[in-house]
Amino acid sequence: MTPLTGDDPVIRNKLAVLACAVLSTGVALFAAVAPAVASSPPTRPTGHWGNAHRVPGLGKLSTGGNSAVDVVSCRAPGDCAAAGFYSDHSGDQAFLISEHAGTWGTAVPAPKPDPTATDSFINALSCSTHGDCVAVGSFDMPGSPGRGFVVTRHGDHWGEPIVVSGTQVLSTVTTVSCARDNNCVAGGFIFDGPTNGVQQPFVMDEVNGAWRLPQTPAGLDALNAVSGRIISVSCASPGNCAAAGTYRTSQNGSSQTFLVDERGGNWGQAQVVPEFSMLKETSSGPSAISCAAPGECAVAGSYSDDASQVHEQLFVASEVQGKWGSPQQLPGTGRLNKNNIAEVNALRCAAAGTCVAVGFITDGSGFRHAIISDEKNGTWQAVLEPSELKPFSEGDSVSCVSAGNCVVAGYAHFGEANQAFTVNEVNGSWGTAQLLPGITALNAGQLVESADAVCAAQGKCFLGGVYVDAHSNVQGFLDEESPATVTTLKLSSAKIRFGHEQTETLSVQVKPRTGGTPSGQVTIVAGKARICAIKLKAGKGACKLGANQLKPGTYKLTGNYGGSSTYSRSATPAEKLTVAK
Numbered sequence: 001m002t003p004l005t006g007d008d009p010v011i012r013n014k015l016a017v018l019a020c021a022v023l024s025t026g027v028a029l030f031a032a033v034a035p036a037v038a039s040s041p042p043t044r045p046t047g048h049w050g051n052a053h054r055v056p057g058l059g060k061l062s063t064g065g066n067s068a069v070d071v072v073s074c075r076a077p078g079d080c081a082a083a084g085f086y087s088d089h090s091g092d093q094a095f096l097i098s099e100h101a102g103t104w105g106t107a108v109p110a111p112k113p114d115p116t117a118t119d120s121f122i123n124a125l126s127c128s129t130h131g132d133c134v135a136v137g138s139f140d141m142p143g144s145p146g147r148g149f150v151v152t153r154h155g156d157h158w159g160e161p162i163v164v165s166g167t168q169v170l171s172t173v174t175t176v177s178c179a180r181d182n183n184c185v186a187g188g189f190i191f192d193g194p195t196n197g198v199q200q201p202f203v204m205d206e207v208n209g210a211w212r213l214p215q216t217p218a219g220l221d222a223l224n225a226v227s228g229r230i231i232s233v234s235c236a237s238p239g240n241c242a243a244a245g246t247y248r249t250s251q252n253g254s255s256q257t258f259l260v261d262e263r264g265g266n267w268g269q270a271q272v273v274p275e276f277s278m279l280k281e282t283s284s285g286p287s288a289i290s291c292a293a294p295g296e297c298a299v300a301g302s303y304s305d306d307a308s309q310v311h312e313q314l315f316v317a318s319e320v321q322g323k324w325g326s327p328q329q330l331p332g333t334g335r336l337n338k339n340n341i342a343e344v345n346a347l348r349c350a351a352a353g354t355c356v357a358v359g360f361i362t363d364g365s366g367f368r369h370a371i372i373s374d375e376k377n378g379t380w381q382a383v384l385e386p387s388e389l390k391p392f393s394e395g396d397s398v399s400c401v402s403a404g405n406c407v408v409a410g411y412a413h414f415g416e417a418n419q420a421f422t423v424n425e426v427n428g429s430w431g432t433a434q435l436l437p438g439i440t441a442l443n444a445g446q447l448v449e450s451a452d453a454v455c456a457a458q459g460k461c462f463l464g465g466v467y468v469d470a471h472s473n474v475q476g477f478l479d480e481e482s483p484a485t486v487t488t489l490k491l492s493s494a495k496i497r498f499g500h501e502q503t504e505t506l507s508v509q510v511k512p513r514t515g516g517t518p519s520g521q522v523t524i525v526a527g528k529a530r531i532c533a534i535k536l537k538a539g540k541g542a543c544k545l546g547a548n549q550l551k552p553g554t555y556k557l558t559g560n561y562g563g564s565s566t567y568s569r570s571a572t573p574a575e576k577l578t579v580a581k
Contacts, residue, residue: 044405045483045568046424046431047459050514051438052467052479055082055097057106062086062475067095069464069476071125073133074456078102081133081153082464083110083122084476091119094137097478098156099462102513104478105156113139113149113161123188124176127153131181134206136173136188148173148188150204150211164204164214165190171202175233182209183238185262187230187245190214201228201245203260203267207238217243217260219269224249228258232289232299239265240294242319244286244301254283257301259324263294273299273317275326280305284315287359288347295322296352298375300330300344311340316357316373316380330357330373332382338364345410350400353378356425358395358408361385370395370410372423372430386423386433389413393421396465399455404428407461407481409453417446420465422453422481426565436463437515442477444470459483459568484513487522489559489572498552498579501545506532508559509540512567520564526555526577534559550579 058067064087074080080099085092086107094110110120120139127133133153138146148164148171165171170191178184184206189199202214220228228247235241241262246255247270260270276284284303291297297319305311314330314337333342339362349355355375360368361383370393371383386393393412400406406425411418412433420436439448445468455461461481469475492505510518518539524531531549534541556574563569 044426044458045563045566046426047461047481047483048512048514048516048566049422049434049437049463049479049481052420052436052442052477053438054442055084055107055476055478056104057097057108058086058095058476061088061093061095061107061109063088065471065473066092067476068466068474069478070122070450070452072452072454072462072464072478073125073127074454074462075127075133076130077456077460080454080456080462081125081127081135082462082478083125083135084464085121086476091140092121094120094122094139096122096135096153096158098153100156108158110135110137111151111158111161113147113163114141116142118142119145123172123174126176126178126184128178128181128183131178134176134178134184134186136176136186138172144170146170146172146191148190150176150186162211164188164202175230177233177235177241179235179238179241183207183235185233185235185241185243187233187243189229192227198227198251199229201230201247203230203233203243203262205262205265207265215267217258217267217270219260219271220247220258223247223256223258223270223272225258226250231286234289234291234297236291236294236296239263240291242289242291242297244289244299246285255285257284257286257299259289259299261295261319261322263322271324273327274324276303279303279313279315279327279329282306287344290347290349290355292349292352292354295319296349298347298349298355300347300357302343312342313337313340314342314344314359314361316375318353318375318378320353320378328380330383331380332373333361333371336363336369336371336383336385337361339366345395346397348398348400348406349375350406351403354403356398356400356406356408358398358410360394367392368394370412372398372408374428376428384430386430388433389421392418396450397452397454399453399461401455401458405458407453407455409451409463409465411448411451411465417443418448419443420448420451420463420467422463436479438479439467439477442469442475443467445472449474480514482513483566483568485518485561485567485570486511486513487559487561487570487572489524489557489575491557491575491577494576495578495580498550498581499548501549501579502547504545504577505542506534506545506557506559507540507542508534508572510536510561510567510570511539516566518561518564518567520562520567522559522561524557524559526550526557531557550577552579552581554578
């Protein structure tokens with residue numbers, strides 16, 4: 001274990017009804033078989049969610065019965081990581097699990113920063129594209145809680161944790177963002193003294209694999225801050241990040257929001273959200289910050305607009321060309337939020353001025369309603385409240401692979417239980433929220449409490465969350481969304497006689513990686529010549545050859561699935577057919 005303290009040098013850390021159309025009948029192949037025409041595939045198939053499943057290996061670790069998946073992040077499609085906790089005889093322990101080439105490994109205990117550590121937790125996880133992953137959290141020592149740490153995954157191996165503030169100083173790491181391999185920023189807070197409860201916010205940079213010392217953002221003194229913490233960080237590129245946090249001007253004072261930008265590796269001055277008083281804000285706190293490019297970010301959170309700090313409203317503010325603008329109430333939430341309780345749980349900006357915020361508002365009866373709000377071309381739109389999710393729901397996470405192409409996950413009341421749901425946005429249009437496949441079978445306790453989703457590419461997403469089993473224990477689950485398919489072709493006979501081709505049946509089947517029923521068409525070709533087109537029913541179909549369709553000879557037949565709005569194209573291996581005289 002290597003503590004990182006003010007006395008230490010910079011430390012390195014590497015973390016588819018049978019239907020067919022025979023297109024030419026009784027005509028020799030060399031004379032009149034139509035040339036192959038590729039069907040037009042969807043430009044971005046949305047994929048299909050597989051069945052939710054328990055985390056491999058977590059049952060053996062969780063001798064205390066409880067577990068949870070809290071965070072998921074991906075380096076590339078099929079190369080992800082997840083983290084959470086499990087309970088054992090000594091308390092709650094952090095675990096990590098890695099995916100390689102589309103297959104999840106086995107959950108392993110997170111490396112302990114100290115052999116005597118008791119409880120440990122992972123608070124955030126970030127994987128850079130085709131690079132390392134960094135998990136951050138905190139661990140407890142006997143009789144003394146709260147020491148923050150960071151741990152990095154290199155390839156499939158998690159390295160040694162680094163204690164942020166040294167074993168003698170209480171701290172927590174709450175957030176992390178990795179812009180590129182070995183270039184991340186973590187944030188959280190350090191207790192200023194072990195007993196006085198005063199928190200000092202910090203940010204900590206990893207530069208080319210070396211973690212620098214934690215630093216308190218400058219300018220908080222000018223805000224008369226006596227205590228604070230970093231809530232969320234986001235990096236657009238190495239050395240160009242933004243952080244959002246809260247501070248108090250007295251020990252028991254109201255919470256206020258501050259923002260701080262990093263440019264070229266240097267952190268600027270902490271600043272308040274400009275003109276927050278326009279909203280009659282008496283207290284506020286950010287939930288998330290997201291940067292699409294350097295100086296092009298957004299922050300979202302909640303605020304109170306009355307002296308008693310009972311009325312809770314939602315706000316967003318945008319940064320354009322490095323300058324933070326005035327906040328605004330998230331459009332539509334004031335009218336919908338009848339019970340004055342609301343929250344933004346996640347925010348993602350795919351491009352400058354194009355973001356998505358998700359969370360919930362409450363109605364007059366106290367029921368939560370999931371909300372989705374889009375920022376388009378710099379203008380926040382009125383929130384969407386998916387009607388299929390009523391009467392109770394909450395949006396927990398959002399991930400975007402490009403502007404207008406996102407996935408939202410959360411939990412909602414389906415039948416008699418709270419279940420996980422997902423909803424896709426394709427080219428700027430939101431679809432219908434769907435019950436997560438397989439979750440009902442797992443969720444015997446009828447309570448899904450959270451769901452965290454991340455997308456590595458269009459239609460290639462991953463999700464982790466928490467459900468309650470038949471023994472009333474909390475359990476973690478994972479799931480995958482994929483558009484991938486495998487198409488197979490079967491010949492009724494490998495050899496037929498010329499003039500009797502109608503005795504040959506060509507059967508195809510399209511199987512998706514993550515289940516569902518593909519629609520669309522499979523085209524059978526011999527080289528560049530099209531033999532027949534099969535319309536899929538229940539993912540299957542067949543066609544017969546026409547008499548004299550093929551001249552004597554040997555052919556390699558291939559079936560090409562053209563894809564659909566959900567599934568990707570795929571082709572069969574070549575099957576040899578001989579036509580004898």
